[in-house]
Amino acid sequence: MSQLATPPRSPLRWISATYAAKVSEHAQSLPAPCLEDAPAEADARRMQRMVEQLVEMPSKTRQELFQLLRWKARAVPWSAIHPSWILPLFDALPGGWRLWAVASLPPEIRGQFARADGETVILSPGKPPPWWIGWIADHVRESLDYPEFAPWERGGEDALRSLWEHEQAELERLLRAHGATGLVACIRKMPRPEAQQLLWQVPADLEPLVADTVQSQKWVDDPFWTTILAEFEALSPDVGGRLFWMGFADVLRYGNQSDASAHLRRLAFRLPREAGHWALEQLRSRPAWLALPLQPSVEHWKERFQALRDELLGRAQPPMTSKARTET
Numbered sequence: 001m002s003q004l005a006t007p008p009r010s011p012l013r014w015i016s017a018t019y020a021a022k023v024s025e026h027a028q029s030l031p032a033p034c035l036e037d038a039p040a041e042a043d044a045r046r047m048q049r050m051v052e053q054l055v056e057m058p059s060k061t062r063q064e065l066f067q068l069l070r071w072k073a074r075a076v077p078w079s080a081i082h083p084s085w086i087l088p089l090f091d092a093l094p095g096g097w098r099l100w101a102v103a104s105l106p107p108e109i110r111g112q113f114a115r116a117d118g119e120t121v122i123l124s125p126g127k128p129p130p131w132w133i134g135w136i137a138d139h140v141r142e143s144l145d146y147p148e149f150a151p152w153e154r155g156g157e158d159a160l161r162s163l164w165e166h167e168q169a170e171l172e173r174l175l176r177a178h179g180a181t182g183l184v185a186c187i188r189k190m191p192r193p194e195a196q197q198l199l200w201q202v203p204a205d206l207e208p209l210v211a212d213t214v215q216s217q218k219w220v221d222d223p224f225w226t227t228i229l230a231e232f233e234a235l236s237p238d239v240g241g242r243l244f245w246m247g248f249a250d251v252l253r254y255g256n257q258s259d260a261s262a263h264l265r266r267l268a269f270r271l272p273r274e275a276g277h278w279a280l281e282q283l284r285s286r287p288a289w290l291a292l293p294l295q296p297s298v299e300h301w302k303e304r305f306q307a308l309r310d311e312l313l314g315r316a317q318p319p320m321t322s323k324a325r326t327e328t
Helices: 009-022 041-056 059-074 083-091 095-104 107-113 132-144 169-185 194-198 203-217 223-230 237-255 261-271 274-283 298-313 319-327
Strands: none
Touching: 009 041, 041 059, 083 095, 083 132, 083 274, 095 132, 132 319, 169 194, 169 203, 169 223, 169 237, 169 261, 169 298, 223 237, 237 261, 237 274, 261 274
C-alpha cells in the first residue's frame, strides 16, 4: 500500500458495518466502524439515513443495492488514471499475468500500455479466467489507494470535483493558465525590470491571457502567489514550466480547505506520475502554503476558477465524463 498519504475512507465499509450493527441481535458485540473511516458530520448524516433506508427496503431490493454499491466501490476508472501509474504495477507482475493485465484493459486505452522501451505487447491468445478482471482491478486500486466515493457523490460543475474527468492535455492547459493569472499578481509587486524579465518568459500561448488579466484587473492580491513563485524556482527554473506547478499548488490548496481529499487524489492519479506523486507528497507533508487562506474567500476562488475553466474548456461536460462514470 502506498505510504504517500493516508488511505482514503471507505463509505461502503462504514455503511455495511453500521447496517450490520443495526439489524443484528448481537449488535453490542459487533466491532464499530474503524475510526479512520469515520465520515465528516454532513456525510455521517447521509450515511445514517442510507442505513435507515436499507433497513426499510425489501430484502431482494436491499441485496441488489448492496451488489451495485460493491461493484462501484471495486471498479477502476481506467481512462482516468495516467498509464505511468499503472505500468509499474503491471511490470511487477509475472510475465503471463502481465499479458492478462493488459488484455483486461478497455480496448480504447490498451495501446497506451506498450512498454516504455518501445517493445510491442503481444497478447496471449488465451483469455484471462473470469476471476481475473476483478482481481487486477482490486490490485491496482489497493496498490494506489485509489479513493472510493460515497454513493451519492458526483463531480458535476464544481470547480474541483470534476477536474479528474478531463483529459490530461486539458488539465495541464488549465493549470498552466491558472498559474499565469497568479503570476500577474506577483509581478505587480516587483520592480519593473524584474517583472519585465518574467513577462518575457511567459509562453506565447499564454500571453493573451496574461494581457487580459492585466488590462481587466482580474488578478487577486493573494500572498500565496508570491510565496509559491519563489518556492518553485528550484522545482522549475523555466517560468513556462513553473506556471503549471503554481496552478496545481493552488488547486491543492483549495481542495485541502474544501474537504475534497478524495477528488485531489483522483486528480493526482489523472496526471503523469511525477506530478501526481508530488501532489500526494504535499498532501502528506502539509507544507505551510497549503494552509494559506484563499483570498478574498473560498467562494470567490471557486467562481474565478470556474470561469477560467469554462473559458478554456467550454461549458460542456468533460469529454471523458460518461466513460469515467460508467467505469466507476
